Amino acid sequence: MTTHDDEALLATGEIELIGLIESSSNSALLAQVSTEGASSMAIYKPEEGERPLRDFPPRIYRRERAAYVLSDALGWDIVPPTVLRDDAPFGPGSVQKFVPHDPTQHYFTLYDSHPETHEQLLRVAVFDVVANNTDRKGGHVLLDPDGHVWGIDQGLCFSAPFKLRTVIWEFAGEEIPPELVKDLEPMLDDLPSELEDLLFPVEQLAIQMRITELLEAGRLPFDETGGYRIPWPPL
Known part of the structure; x- marks a missing residue:
């Protein structure tokens, strides 16, 4: 099944709730999404379960979709297929394909071993700098059985002020590889049109400003705060 097949399944399939993921700060529910011909495990994040935040507007579940749209447009396959559903069991929310993974593996073990x-x-x-990810914990980086690395939990992204925490x-x-530069350059002129419905205009402009700064520098930034741009807890 291709990525866009997965997206179609998530968008149209019947959602059967399985249980609550206890470690999630906002309500995240494990579900199975099924049609007559296919099924997939998924993570459903309803708006109803979101905690109010001082520095992000309501409906952060829409930013999960925005992160997928950007990842897909870049061709990077970082964010699992993610759709928005208004007809889900607890109302509007995001539905993201579940990534099979070994829960003992995370960013730190992957980098070290x-x-x-x-x-x-x-x-x-690089993606997190472009998306201004404010919450890249180690446990948000997953390795699937095929050796592909995915990033999950992108609700706290795309703020206009620079808030990178990772x-x-x-x-x-390190230098940004030429192939990634080539993927980023078209975004300076045209962002995916769907982002107009998901993000504020100033947030869309900020994406292009961050890409401009990245390409001009040619390398990933340092933590200029001296170690404070790390989310808590880090895992």
């Missing part, structure tokens, strides 16, 4: 993932991890680091600092100062 799986050097073959470093190229993918660097790509996640555990991925091992690549600070």
